[in-house]
Amino acid sequence: MATVDIREVRKAFGSTQILHGVSVAIEDGQFVVLVGPSGCGKSTLLRMLAGLENITGGEIAIGERVVNNVPPKDRDIAMVFQNYALYPHMTVFQNMAFSMKLAGAPKDVMEREVQKAARILGLEQLLHRFPRQLSGGQRQRVAMGRAIVRNPQVFLFDEPLSNLDAKLRVQMRSEIKELHQRLKVTTVYVTHDQIEAMTMADLIVVMNHGRIEQAGAPLELYDRPANLFVAGFIGSPAMNMLEGHIADGAFHAAGGVRWPLPPGAPTSGEVIYGIRPEHLHLDPGGLPASIQVIEPTGSETQVLLRIGDASLLGAFRERISGAPGSALPVSPDISLVHLFDKKTGQRIP
Amino acid sequence: MSVTAAETWRPRATQQGWLSRLFDNKAFLIVMCLAPAIGLLMVFLTYPLGLGVWLAFTDTTIGQRGIYVGLENFEFLFGDPIFWNAIFFSVFYTGVATVGKFGLGLWLALLLNNHLPFKSFLRAIILLPWIVPTVLSAIAFWWIYDPQFSIISWVFIELGLRETNIDFINTAWPARWSLIAANIWRGIPFVAISLLAGLQTISPSLYEAAMLDGATAWQRFRFVTFPMLLPILAIVMTFSIIFTFTDFQLVYAITRGGPVNSTHLLATLAFQRGIPGGQLGEGAAIAVAMIPFLVFATLFSYFALARRKWQQGESND
Numbered sequence: 001m002a003t004v005d006i007r008e009v010r011k012a013f014g015s016t017q018i019l020h021g022v023s024v025a026i027e028d029g030q031f032v033v034l035v036g037p038s039g040c041g042k043s044t045l046l047r048m049l050a051g052l053e054n055i056t057g058g059e060i061a062i063g064e065r066v067v068n069n070v071p072p073k074d075r076d077i078a079m080v081f082q083n084y085a086l087y088p089h090m091t092v093f094q095n096m097a098f099s100m101k102l103a104g105a106p107k108d109v110m111e112r113e114v115q116k117a118a119r120i121l122g123l124e125q126l127l128h129r130f131p132r133q134l135s136g137g138q139r140q141r142v143a144m145g146r147a148i149v150r151n152p153q154v155f156l157f158d159e160p161l162s163n164l165d166a167k168l169r170v171q172m173r174s175e176i177k178e179l180h181q182r183l184k185v186t187t188v189y190v191t192h193d194q195i196e197a198m199t200m201a202d203l204i205v206v207m208n209h210g211r212i213e214q215a216g217a218p219l220e221l222y223d224r225p226a227n228l229f230v231a232g233f234i235g236s237p238a239m240n241m242l243e244g245h246i247a248d249g250a251f252h253a254a255g256g257v258r259w260p261l262p263p264g265a266p267t268s269g270e271v272i273y274g275i276r277p278e279h280l281h282l283d284p285g286g287l288p289a290s291i292q293v294i295e296p297t298g299s300e301t302q303v304l305l306r307i308g309d310a311s312l313l314g315a316f317r318e319r320i321s322g323a324p325g326s327a328l329p330v331s332p333d334i335s336l337v338h339l340f341d342k343k344t345g346q347r348i349p
Numbered sequence: 350m351s352v353t354a355a356e357t358w359r360p361r362a363t364q365q366g367w368l369s370r371l372f373d374n375k376a377f378l379i380v381m382c383l384a385p386a387i388g389l390l391m392v393f394l395t396y397p398l399g400l401g402v403w404l405a406f407t408d409t410t411i412g413q414r415g416i417y418v419g420l421e422n423f424e425f426l427f428g429d430p431i432f433w434n435a436i437f438f439s440v441f442y443t444g445v446a447t448v449g450k451f452g453l454g455l456w457l458a459l460l461l462n463n464h465l466p467f468k469s470f471l472r473a474i475i476l477l478p479w480i481v482p483t484v485l486s487a488i489a490f491w492w493i494y495d496p497q498f499s500i501i502s503w504v505f506i507e508l509g510l511r512e513t514n515i516d517f518i519n520t521a522w523p524a525r526w527s528l529i530a531a532n533i534w535r536g537i538p539f540v541a542i543s544l545l546a547g548l549q550t551i552s553p554s555l556y557e558a559a560m561l562d563g564a565t566a567w568q569r570f571r572f573v574t575f576p577m578l579l580p581i582l583a584i585v586m587t588f589s590i591i592f593t594f595t596d597f598q599l600v601y602a603i604t605r606g607g608p609v610n611s612t613h614l615l616a617t618l619a620f621q622r623g624i625p626g627g628q629l630g631e632g633a634a635i636a637v638a639m640i641p642f643l644v645f646a647t648l649f650s651y652f653a654l655a656r657r658k659w660q661q662g663e664s665n666d
C-alpha cells in the first residue's frame with residue numbers, strides 16, 4: 001500500500017501533446033477514478049503510472065520513490081487490462097501464478113496464494129480451465145485474481161467492465177468495490193462511465209483534453225461542479241443549462257424565464273444557469289413550460305419541457321399526466337442552482 | 350410502413366426450369382464442384398505417385414518395359430553404401446539446415462517485429478533469396494564456391510587472412526557444409542516471414558501484462574512468445590522439413606552429388622540412377638524410400654507441436 005503522487009505530468013506522442021500537466025495526490029488506500037470522454041488521456045496516464053509509457057515531463061512518485069525511470073516490473077503495481085490480457089496458453093491457475101513463478105516462489109506458496117485469491121473471487125472450480133473456456137465475467141475475475149496474488153502497492157484498472165453486459169457490470173462494480181474495502185489497496189480506476197465513477201470512487205478526477213477539470217469526492221462534484229464541463233459530465237440525467245443574463249436581481253432568458261438567483265450571485269452579466277432535472281419542482285406559481293414528452297419510470301416521472309426555444313428536463317417524484325403541448329408550471333430549487341460565466345465556463349459564486 | 354404496398358406486391362411464382370433445379374440439387378453440386386479437383390489430383394499426383402511406386406517393384410530401364418521383381422530393387426539398395434550415404438546425408442542435411450533456418454529465421458522475425466527504421470524495406474530485402482529462382486541462386490553459389498574464382502577465397506586472400514583458396518566443394522565434408530549453408534540461406538525468408546506473421550498475431554497487451562508480472566525479455570520470449578508461436582512454428586517446420594528433405598535443385602546444380610557421391614540426397618540419387626543411369630526401377634525405389642521419412646516428419650510435427658489443448662474446442666475438466 002502506498003500513496004501515489006502525480007506532479008505536473010505531461011505526455012507527448014511525437015509533437016502531439018496528450019497530457020498538459022496533470023497533478024493528483026492520491027492517499028494511501030484511496031479508490032481514485034479517472035473519468036472523462038474518450039480520447040482525453042485517461043489510459044495514457046494510467047499506462048504512465050504502470051511504466052508502459054515513458055513520462056515526457058513531470059514526476060510520478062509511488063510511496064516516497066519517484067518512479068519515472070523505474071521499469072514496470074519494479075514498480076510493485078498490478079494492472080487489469082480492458083481486454084484482460086490473459087495468457088491464452090495457460091490455465092487460470094497458471095495465469096494467476098505466473099508472477100510468482102517468475103519470482104521463483106515455491107510450489108506450496110503458489111498453490112496457497114492462488115487458492116486464496118480464487119476463494120475471494122469464486123474461481124475455485126475454474127482453476128484448470130483455459131481462458132477461452134470462460135465467460136466474459138469469469139475472465140474479468142481471473143484478470144483481477146492475477147492482480148490480487150501479486151499483493152501490489154497499487155492496483156490499476158483500465159475500463160475493466162466495458163466488455164460486460166449491463167447486469168454483470170453492476171454486479172462486478174460492487175464486487176470490485178467490496179474487494180477494495182477488504183484489501184484496502186490504493187487503486188486507480190479508469191472509466192468513461194460517470195455512474196461507475198460516482199458509485200465506486202473516494203476521489204473522482206474528471207479529465208478533458210489532457211487536463212484535469214476538477215478533482216474531488218463524488219458528491220462534491222455533484223454539488224459544486226467547478227465548470228460547465230464537469231456540470232454536464234457528472235450526474236444522470238445531465239444538468240439543464242439555460243443561457244441568459246442577470247438583471248434586476250433575477251435571471252432572464254428567452255421564453256419569459258425570470259428565475260431567482262442563488263445567494264452570492266453577481267448583479268449583472270451574461271451567465272449560464274444550471275439546474276439539475278431532479279432540482280426542478282412543480283410550483284403552481286412557477287413558469288408555465290410546455291410538455292413535450294412524459295416518461296414515467298415508476299419511482300419518478302421524467303418530463304421533457306420546452307421554454308422558449310430551450311429544452312429542459314425535469315425529474316419529479318409526483319406522477320404527472322398531461323397532453324403534449326399543455327402547460328406544466330415549474331420552478332427551480334434556488335439553493336441548488338449553479339451559475340456559470342458564459343465566457344469562461346467557470347462556476348460563479 | 351405502407352399497408353397498400355404489401356397488398357399489391359407479391360413474389361413472382363417461382364417456375365424453376367430443369368436446369369436451375371439441377372443446380373439446386375446438392376448431390377449434383379458436390380459431384381460437379383469436386384470433379385475438376387479430383388481429376389487434376391488424379392492426373393498430376395495420384396497417377397505419377399502410383400506409377401513411381403509400381404516402377405519401384407519392377408526392373409524397368411529406359412527403353413525397356415520391365416517386369417515385376419518384388420523387393421529385388423530394395424534388396425539391392427540395402428546392400429549399396431551409396432544409398433545408405435544418401436540417406437545419411439538427406440537426414441543430416443535436413444536436420445542441420447532446419448536448425449539453422451529456424452534459428453536464424455526466428456531471430457530475424459523477432460528483430461523485424463520490433464520498431465526498426467526502414468522496416469518495410471528490410472522485410473523486402475529479406476524476401477529476396479526466396480524470390481530468385483532456385484537454379485539461379487544455385488548457380489550463384491556454384492560461383493561463390495568455385496575452387497579458383499570463389500569470391501570468398503578472394504576476399505580472404507586480399508585481406509591477407511589466407512594464402513590459398515578455400516576448398517568448398519572438392520572434398521566430402523566441406524562440400525556437405527557448403528550445401529547446407531546454401532540451403533539455409535535460401536530457406537530463411539520463408540521461415541522468417543511466416544514466423545513474423547505469427548508474431549504479429551500475439552497481442553501486445555500480453556507482453557505488457559508479462560512485463561508487469563515481472564518477466565525479463567528472455568522470460569517473455571520463453572513463456573509468452575514461444576508457446577504462442579508453437580502452432581505456427583509446427584506448420585512452418587513441417588513444410589520446411591518436407592522441402593528440404595526432397596531438395597534437388599541446389600545439390601544437383603552445385604555438386605551433382607559429388608565429390609564421389611558424398612553429397613547425394615535421395616532425390617538427386619534417384620534422378621541420377623533413374624534418368625542418366627537409365628535404371629528407372631531402381632531410381633523409383635530410391636524415391637519411394639523417402640516416403641516413410643516424410644510421413645514420419647509430418648506426423649511428428651503435427652502431433653507433437655501443432656495440437657495444443659488451449660486452442661482446441663473440447664473442454665478438459
Ligand SMILES: Nc1ncnc2c1ncn2[C@@H]1O[C@H](COP(=O)(O)OP(=O)(O)OP(=O)(O)O)[C@@H](O)[C@H]1O
Binds near residue numbers: 018038039042043045
Ligand atoms: N501510441 C500513441 N501514439 C500516438 N497517439 C496516441 C498513442 N496512444 C494514444 N494516443 C492518443 O492519445 C490520446 C489519449 O488516448 P487515451 O488512450 O489515453 O484515451 P482514453 O482517455 O483512454 O480514451 P478511451 O476512453 O477511448 O479509452 C488520444 O487522442 C490518442 O489518439
Ligand SMILES: [Mg+2]
Binds near residue numbers: 158159
Ligand atoms: Mg482508454
